[in-house]
Amino acid sequence: MAPYIGTATSRIDGIAKVTGAAKYAAEFNVPGLLHGSVVTSTIAKGRITRLDTSAAMRVKGVIDVLTHENRPPMADNDQAYKDDVAPPGSPFRPLYDDKIKFNLQPIALVVAETSEVARFAASLVTVEYEEVAHVTDIFAARDAAVPIKPPASPVGFTPPKARGQPNRALARAAVRHEGEYYVPIEHHNPMELYGATVIHESDGKLTVYDKTQGVQNVQRYLCGVFGMKPEGVRVLSPFVGGAFGSGLRPQFEAVLAVLAARALERSVRVVLTRPQMYALGYRPAMVQRIALGADADGTLDAIAHDAVTATSQFEEYFRQETGWSGLLYKCANAKYEHKLARLDLPTSCDMRAPSAPTALFALESAMDELAVALELDPLELRLRCYSERDQNHDRPFSSKALRECYRQGAEAFGWNKRNGAPRSMRDGSELVGWGMATGIWEALQMPITVRIALTANGSAEVACATSDIGTGTYTIMAQVAADMLGLPLENISIKLGDSTLPNSPVEGGSWIAASVSNGIATTVAAVRNELLELAKKVPNSPLANAAPDEVKLADGMIVDERDGSRSVSIADAMRHGGVERIEQEETTNPTADDSRARNTHSAVFAEVKIDEEIGVIRVTRVVSAIAGGRVLNTKTASSQILGSVVWGIGMALHEETLIDHKLGRVMNANIAEYHVPVNADVHDIKVIFVHEHDDSNPLGVKGLGEIGIIGVAPAIANAVYHATGKRVRDLPITLDKLHP
Amino acid sequence: MTKKPSEKSSGASKDPTRRRKVASGAGVPSAVAAKARPTTSDMVSVSLVVNNVHHSLALDPRTTLLDLLREHLDLTGTKKGCDQGQCGACTVLVDGRRINSCLTFAAMYDGAQITTIEGLARNGALHPLQQAFIDHDAFQCGYCTPGQICSAVGLLAEGRAKTADEIRELMSGNICRCGAYTNIVAAIQQAMGQS
Numbered sequence: 001m002a003p004y005i006g007t008a009t010s011r012i013d014g015i016a017k018v019t020g021a022a023k024y025a026a027e028f029n030v031p032g033l034l035h036g037s038v039v040t041s042t043i044a045k046g047r048i049t050r051l052d053t054s055a056a057m058r059v060k061g062v063i064d065v066l067t068h069e070n071r072p073p074m075a076d077n078d079q080a081y082k083d084d085v086a087p088p089g090s091p092f093r094p095l096y097d098d099k100i101k102f103n104l105q106p107i108a109l110v111v112a113e114t115s116e117v118a119r120f121a122a123s124l125v126t127v128e129y130e131e132v133a134h135v136t137d138i139f140a141a142r143d144a145a146v147p148i149k150p151p152a153s154p155v156g157f158t159p160p161k162a163r164g165q166p167n168r169a170l171a172r173a174a175v176r177h178e179g180e181y182y183v184p185i186e187h188h189n190p191m192e193l194y195g196a197t198v199i200h201e202s203d204g205k206l207t208v209y210d211k212t213q214g215v216q217n218v219q220r221y222l223c224g225v226f227g228m229k230p231e232g233v234r235v236l237s238p239f240v241g242g243a244f245g246s247g248l249r250p251q252f253e254a255v256l257a258v259l260a261a262r263a264l265e266r267s268v269r270v271v272l273t274r275p276q277m278y279a280l281g282y283r284p285a286m287v288q289r290i291a292l293g294a295d296a297d298g299t300l301d302a303i304a305h306d307a308v309t310a311t312s313q314f315e316e317y318f319r320q321e322t323g324w325s326g327l328l329y330k331c332a333n334a335k336y337e338h339k340l341a342r343l344d345l346p347t348s349c350d351m352r353a354p355s356a357p358t359a360l361f362a363l364e365s366a367m368d369e370l371a372v373a374l375e376l377d378p379l380e381l382r383l384r385c386y387s388e389r390d391q392n393h394d395r396p397f398s399s400k401a402l403r404e405c406y407r408q409g410a411e412a413f414g415w416n417k418r419n420g421a422p423r424s425m426r427d428g429s430e431l432v433g434w435g436m437a438t439g440i441w442e443a444l445q446m447p448i449t450v451r452i453a454l455t456a457n458g459s460a461e462v463a464c465a466t467s468d469i470g471t472g473t474y475t476i477m478a479q480v481a482a483d484m485l486g487l488p489l490e491n492i493s494i495k496l497g498d499s500t501l502p503n504s505p506v507e508g509g510s511w512i513a514a515s516v517s518n519g520i521a522t523t524v525a526a527v528r529n530e531l532l533e534l535a536k537k538v539p540n541s542p543l544a545n546a547a548p549d550e551v552k553l554a555d556g557m558i559v560d561e562r563d564g565s566r567s568v569s570i571a572d573a574m575r576h577g578g579v580e581r582i583e584q585e586e587t588t589n590p591t592a593d594d595s596r597a598r599n600t601h602s603a604v605f606a607e608v609k610i611d612e613e614i615g616v617i618r619v620t621r622v623v624s625a626i627a628g629g630r631v632l633n634t635k636t637a638s639s640q641i642l643g644s645v646v647w648g649i650g651m652a653l654h655e656e657t658l659i660d661h662k663l664g665r666v667m668n669a670n671i672a673e674y675h676v677p678v679n680a681d682v683h684d685i686k687v688i689f690v691h692e693h694d695d696s697n698p699l700g701v702k703g704l705g706e707i708g709i710i711g712v713a714p715a716i717a718n719a720v721y722h723a724t725g726k727r728v729r730d731l732p733i734t735l736d737k738l739h740p
Numbered sequence: 741m742t743k744k745p746s747e748k749s750s751g752a753s754k755d756p757t758r759r760r761k762v763a764s765g766a767g768v769p770s771a772v773a774a775k776a777r778p779t780t781s782d783m784v785s786v787s788l789v790v791n792n793v794h795h796s797l798a799l800d801p802r803t804t805l806l807d808l809l810r811e812h813l814d815l816t817g818t819k820k821g822c823d824q825g826q827c828g829a830c831t832v833l834v835d836g837r838r839i840n841s842c843l844t845f846a847a848m849y850d851g852a853q854i855t856t857i858e859g860l861a862r863n864g865a866l867h868p869l870q871q872a873f874i875d876h877d878a879f880q881c882g883y884c885t886p887g888q889i890c891s892a893v894g895l896l897a898e899g900r901a902k903t904a905d906e907i908r909e910l911m912s913g914n915i916c917r918c919g920a921y922t923n924i925v926a927a928i929q930q931a932m933g934q935s
Contacts, residue, residue, distance in 0.1 A: 014874040017882030018866065018889060020817015020857035027816035115811065116802040191821045191829055191883040191917045241819070241883025242917050274822040470881030470918050639877045639920060646919025671915060672826040678912040682921040 004479035004489055005699075008635035011475045012494070013239075013468070022239045025211040026195035026271045033197070034063055036260050036270035037118035038253075039108035039125045040279065041100045044664025045134035045344045048098040048107060048127055055124035056110055061117035064264060065125065066109045066256075068095050072263045073227075080224035083249050084217040085506055087347065089315030093225075094252040095259065100129065101314060102346045103136075103665040104279035109256045111268060134344035136664040138285040138310045145308045145339035148318055160323040160392040164333030169302035173293025177370045181290065181362035182730035185310075185657040186283040188351055189671055192241020194280065195271035196254040198261040206233045206261060210254045211240060213247035213467050214506030219499040221250040222258055233258075235499040240469040245350035246280050247469070248508050275669040281349025282657060284310040286321065288362040292370050293333075298384040300329050300370075305363070306337040312347040316340060319355035323392055325363045327597075328440050330387035344664055350508060352647055353706035356441055357713060361651075364437035364714030365729060368721065377420060378436055378718065379410060390597035398596040399694040401627035402438070405603035408688050409436075409625030413605035422725035430609040430618075433723025439602035439711030443629065443694070443702035444511040445590035449502035450519040452481065452527050453583040456574040458556050460485055462520060463495040466504035466512055471705055472636030473512055479633060480517045480699070484524040486553035486570075502585055510600075510703030513632060518697045519588040524553070526584035531558050534577040535568035542566035591696060598696050600628040600707040604648075606715040610723045615735035618683065619649050619716055625688040629702030634689070641687040641708035648712020650677045653732050675732075784847045790815065791859030801847050805839075806830045808846035809856060817857035817886045821915070828914035831887035831894070832856050838894025840913075857886035860893065868934050869893060872927035880918035888914045892928050904929065 016022040041048075053065035074096060075081065081091035094106050108125050112118035135141050148158055170176065192211060199207040206228075212218045215235040222233050235254075240247065257270040286309045293302035305325040311317045318340055326334035371378040386403060389396055410416065418434045419425055425432035451463045462481045468474045478492040485492070495501055505515065525548070532551055535543045535558045543551060546560050553559070558573060560566035574582065607621035622645050631637045654675035658668045668674045687708075694700045713731060720738070721727050728737045783798040790813060797812060806823070809815040809832070818841060821829030825843035832841045833855040860867040869889050872878070879885040891914045901907045907925050916924065 010874050011877065013882070014879075015866070017879055017885050018857075018870040018873050019861060020815070020886045022882050023816060024819075024883065026820070027810070029811070029814050029816070114800060115807060116800045120802070189917055191819070191827065191881065191915065193820055193823070240881060241821075242881040244917075271820070274824065274826075470879075472880070635877045636880075639880055639918075639923065642922055643880060643919030646921060670824060670826060671822050672824075676915060676917060677919065677921070678915055679908045679921045679924065680912040682908070682919070685922050 004483050005632055006634065009475060009479055009489065009633050011472060011636065012478050012489070013474045024192050024239050024241050025209045025237060026193065026197055026269055028197045028199070028209045030199055030267050032267060034111050034113065034260070034264065034266050034268045035115040035118045036256060036268055037110045037115070037122040038106050038256060038270065038272060038276055039110065039122050040276055041103060041105040041107050043100055043129045043131050044103040044136060046100050046129050046131040048100065049130050050128040051108065052126045053108065056121040059117060059121040059124065061113040062121045063111045063113065066095060066111065066260060066263060067107065068097050071095050071259060075225050075227060083221045084214065085248050087315045087317040091315060092346065094255045102279065102312070102344055104276060106252050106256060109260055109270065111260050111264065134664040136343050136345055136659050137661040138287060138308065138341050138343065141310070141341035141343055142287060142308050145341035148338045148340055157318055157320045159320070159336035159338045160326060162335035163391065166302050166304055166333040166335040169333035170291055170293040170304065173301055174296040175294045175370065175373050176292065177366055177373055178289070178291040179366055179369060179729055181288045181365060183286045183358040183361055184731060185285045186351060186651065186655045187278055187657050187674060188244040188246040189674065189676055190242030190244060190246060193271050193274060194251055194253045194277055195269065196257040197269045198257040199267045200261045200265055206258060208233060208235045208254060208258065210235055210237055211243070211247055212237050212250065213240065213243045213469055213508055215467065215497055215499040216465050216503065217506050218250045218254055222254065225255060226258060226262065237467055237497040240467055243469045244352045245354065245508060248350055248506050249281065251280055274671055278657070278666045278669040279346055281346060283351035283358070284317070284348035286358045288359070290325070290362050290366040292366055294370060294374060298374050298376050298381050300331040300385040301333060303331050303334040307359070308339045308341055310341045310343050310348055312345055313342050315347040317348045321355040321359050324356055324359045324440060327390055327392050328363065328387065328438060329385040330391065331385065352644070353441055353709050356710045357648070357651060360437065360439060360710050361713045361717065361731065364711060365717055368435065368714070368718040369727065379406060379415060382406065382438055393597065396596055398598045398696045399629065399692050400599070400601060401690050401692040402601035402603065404690040405601060405625035405627050408690055409603040409605050409623050412686055412688060413623040415605060422722055427609055429612055431612050431723040433608045433610065433719035433721065434605070435715045435718025435722055436603065436605045437711040437714040437718060439604060439707055441510065441600045441707040441710055443514065443598040443600050443696065444509050445514040445518065445697055446505040446511050447587060447589045448504050448515040448519040449585060449587040450516065450523040451502045451583065451585040452523045453581060454485065454527055455581050456571050456579070458487055458570060459491040460487060461493045461495060463501045464504050464516055464519065465499060465501040466496050466516055467507040468496060469507055471512065471640065472633060473516065475636055476513060476632045477516055477520060480520045481524065484521060484553065485527070486555055486557065510705040510707070513703050514697055514701040517632060517699050517701050521698055522588040523584050523586040526586050527582055528553055530582050530584065531570060531573055534573040534579060538568050538573060538576050541568060543568055600626070600702050602626050602707050602711055604711040604715040606712070606719045608716060608719040608723055610720065610738070615738040617653055617720060617733065617735065621684045622712065623686045623688065624708060625690055626704065626707060627690050627692045628704045628707055629692050629694040630700035631689050632701060637689065637704050638687045640704045642685050644706070644708025645685050645712050646677050646682055647709045649681060649716065651731060652713040652716035656732050786847050786850050788849050788852050788854055790854045791856060799846055801845065803846045805841040805844050805846045805849055809841065815856050815858050819883055819886055821884065828891060829884050829887040831891045831914060833890055833894055836897055838891050857890055860889065867893070869927065869931045872930040876923045876927040876930065878920050878923040878927040880920055884914060884916045888916065888924055892931070895928065896932060
């Protein structure tokens with residue numbers, strides 16, 4: 001289906017992004033815009049006993065200070081605050097009452113003529129609290145953690161059922177490995193500050209530019225919170241400066257900006273500071289125990305995977321954290337336990353591939369340790385445990401080219417030159433380590449609606465309320481539409497990030513590429529059918545007897561697929577029918593067939609070089625081989641994996657949200673002390689897409705936004721072990737942990 | 741494991757409830773802050789040239805160069821990623837040198853020549869670095885991109901970076917959370933080859 005699908009097409013929004021023309025949520029300037037500055041709590045738990053805003057109110061240029069005491073009415077029931085992807089529980093309500101549920105909680109909004117005045121005046125707000133003892137440490141709350149109760153909602157996130165006799169299998173295993181692994185809290189830290197610009201239109205309606213991964217989710221949520229009619233509020237996010245899961249749920253900047261705009265009947269912008277973004281969601285800390293039992297030949301016989309993850313006191317956020325273990329490898333006996341610890345923190349949330357990078361850090365570290373115990377090459381151990389079936393649900397995979405990932409990845413990396421003994425490889429004063437790990441993620445598709453408007457001059461507009469958070473959605477939508485409509489790429493315009501467009505789920509779970517590309521295919525079919533009907537009415541039509549499934553659109557023509565000489569130009573068909581514009585809107589639902597497991601896979605190989613005396617770790621090479629179905633755009637897909645590998649490097653070596661548990665407050669709430677990888681941390685990364693045919697959806701797309709991070713941290717941790725002989729089981733692997 | 745339950749603090753205080761008074765927000769003591777309260781007479785005059793256009797403005801002296809560009813001149817191509825000099829998204833060129841525009845007051849640049857991302861293309865033709873960033877897909881969300889490109893323009897003018905490692909080191913003040921670093925280095929190398 002050339003010429004665009006599967007090629008390295010440059011982003012169609014590239015020029016807008018390199019010239020500064022792309023506008024993000026806080027960049028829509030209107031006359032009379034007011035600026036809101038957020039005041040946040042300095043305690044983790046308790047209540048506000050006194051909030052003095054008088055000094056702030058006296059500052060020239062301050063319009064109002066909104067607090068729980070003087071705010072306009074907001075909804076008083078949990079259901080109104082439940083967004084499309086809210087976990088069970090009672091959602092946080094910004095500025096609702098005097099209760100403090102976490103440190104950095106928004107407690108007042110200073111609204112002023114300028115951002116300088118608002119920020120200054122916010123510093124004058126004084127607060128008195130009645131403080132209550134808090135717990136922010138997962139290790140302190142671990143013993144009180146309770147098992148996730150089946151049947152829990154949302155369905156599918158409870159641990160899979162145990163199989164076989166895992167206890168007996170572990171007891172009889174020739175070789176056993178058992179270990180505890182820890183991954184700390186991590187924060188998304190997208191580059192764009194969370195912000196919302198609310199334009200109070202002359203008719204009282206609100207236009208909300210918000211930083212979000214789901215404009216319709218935010219729109220529905222705001223309607224619930226403020227009792228607004230859907231036609232009274234429109235939410236847009238034409239460009240999103242990264243989100244990585246933090247923008248799946250509506251965030252409080254939008255609530256505060258709308259609250260102020262409604263109270264003052266003015267346009268208002270609220271931008272959070274970088275430290276305040278640490279009051280949004282985060283990847284929960286996770287303590288895991290893994291036990292593996294194997295025969296002497298490396299046949300895995302038992303897996304026990306227990307996890308404790310953290311959530312807030314008011315919502316139960318969790319994902320399917322433990323089940324990856326029994327899914328990834330062939331193993332007759334498996335059991336899982338997942339407990340939830342409650343902390344006085346904001347609710348944890350999805351962050352790039354929620355649950356899998358953390359779970360597989362434990363599993364793939366444990367597999368490496370098992371390989372050491374078995375005196376077996378770690379790659380050979382994976383091959384001996386290769387699973388052709390999803391044993392959690394006793395079904396085959398729709399496709400699984402993981403074996404090919406191992407082969408091509410190992411070859412590109414030069415794995416066969418590895419000396420298995422720790423500390424056996426060197427480069428001058430540096431120890432060299434080679435490690436590997438496997439990755440697995442879900443290949444999901446969601447219901448989506450796409451509208452296509454085709455005009456007789458051969459241009460088309462494709463519209464859907466999805467988001468492009470940097471994933472390349474604009475570009476792949478245009479590629480798919482161009483190929484299927486038979487038009488040049490430059491004739492396609494894409495409309496997204498607007499709540500008034502046809503329905504889309506939130507942009508997450510790596511599901512948008514599969515959902516929207518197949519959605520475009522469905523709508524194109526409707527357009528094609530309408531064109532065929534018009535073409536049949538052209539005098540002496542060569543397509544008079546053609547059936548809808550026998551024609552395609554190519555080069556501006558409606559063409560009989562059986563006989564390419566039989567065709568009618570789109571322009572002629574529309575002109576003859578007196579039609580200037582064809583518009584179709586169709587909803588595409590994914591297959592309901594659960595008889596096969598749908599997953600993406602990866603094999604990750606990493607090289608580290610470690611200064612022997614100081615312990616400084618450099619990740620000098622990574623090869624990531626991906627089995628992710630059909631690749632729509634090799635350029636943007638490769639960027640997804642490259643970026644994910646960088647995230648994996650950060651997870652392995654840098655990232656950790658540090659809380660002073662006495663204060664219950666994040667101590668490194670900024671992007672310098674919360675370390676993320678910088679350019680100098682990143683060296684050679686090679687991405688390989690192995691061929692993988694999948695017929696789960698017509699286009700064979702699986703999604704690539706998340707698989708790339710999974711397996712990277714354990715591959716690096718295993719390389720660190722290989723280099724130094726030191727096994728680090730708690731992330732990040734900072735150099736102090738390499739010293740005795 | 742380096743972390744054990746016994747090493748952890750269990751809570752805020754032995755006393756389950758206690759009252760305390762604290763200034764929220766930036767933590768400025770209110771007596772000091774009240775004195776610092778500005779009036780309109782505190783406005784300062786600033787004249788500068790941005791992308792070859794002359795501007796004369798009366799500004800709140802607290803206005804950063806970044807906010808001058810974004811809020812007063814509607815040049816929103818320069819991005820605010822941290823507002824505390826940590827991320828580089830706000831990088832602009834002042835008299836040809838790259839700086840973090842969030843870390844400096846606009847009033848300090850009276851008479852300066854500023855170039856932002858909006859001023860790099862000439863006569864509709866992209867700057868070679870802008871084209872190289874597109875060619876190599878050296879961005880994803882695009883939010884750090886203007887800062888990366890302005891920083892790279894400054895880097896090329898400095899003439900210090902010759903190797904990929906030197907580019908990596910000298911571009912490390914510009915964070916890209918999407919992780920496009922390998923492509924950013926490739927894009928800069930392409931532009932270096934052309935200059």
